[in-house]
Amino acid sequence: MAQFETKNGVRTTPAAPTSAKVPDVKPDGPLPTFKFSEESFDFGTITEGDVVDHVFSFVNEGDAPLIISSATASCGCTVPVWPKAPIAPGEQAEIKVQFNSRSKPGVQNKTVTVTANTYPKVTRLKIKANVNKANPS
Template sequence: MKSFAVCLLPVLFAGALCGQPVLKFDTQNADLGEIAAKGGTVVRTFAFVNTGDAPLVLSKADVSCSCTKVRLPRKPTAPGGKDVVTVIYDPRRQEGTFHKAIRISANTEAKKHVVTIRGTVEP
């Protein structure tokens, strides 16, 4: 029984011994307000910090339409490091109110993180 407990302890504490990145956004929502349909693209950045103790990798961003593009950092973000996710919204052919969710895949405990943009496209 004693040997079982000794063998089980490393398994239980393996997560604590291995570093884990933590993604913390300054804000996860951006209100773009009223924008003109012919006014060109609108760019918003979402600043974040890796509050964990291992490098943070943002690997993929999923969007619901081709009107929204995302630029993720190309390199891992070191523990304590800061970077940004850039969201580019194209209002052409998108009249009316919009709410777009961007799902970001990361090597964190919660595998998906969401940032949103919203606003109204005026003709």
């Protein structure tokens, strides 16, 4: 039976202990494997307001279909587009990352976190740009 505590006239039950995070365990059996041609890209110097994109190409070098469940960016200025269909072993595919530099002067480092049925589950793609402030018109 739960123990009750009374504090300032209010009867409460103590919080349940939190469980520890379960480590990412490598599953048994055939697995898909990302093999990116590159995991980071530098756009170099661009002008504030420019919208640029880069395509990260990869091959599934594993033994099972690769399924990307999500690709999330570290900022709303960065938008990833990824294949929704499974990528068969040996098949090549792409993740397109678009960066909008509006109101983003200075050096910008952004990350796209890709979650898939791979081991490890998460792969991080990085983009960088040096954004020059736009000249007022």
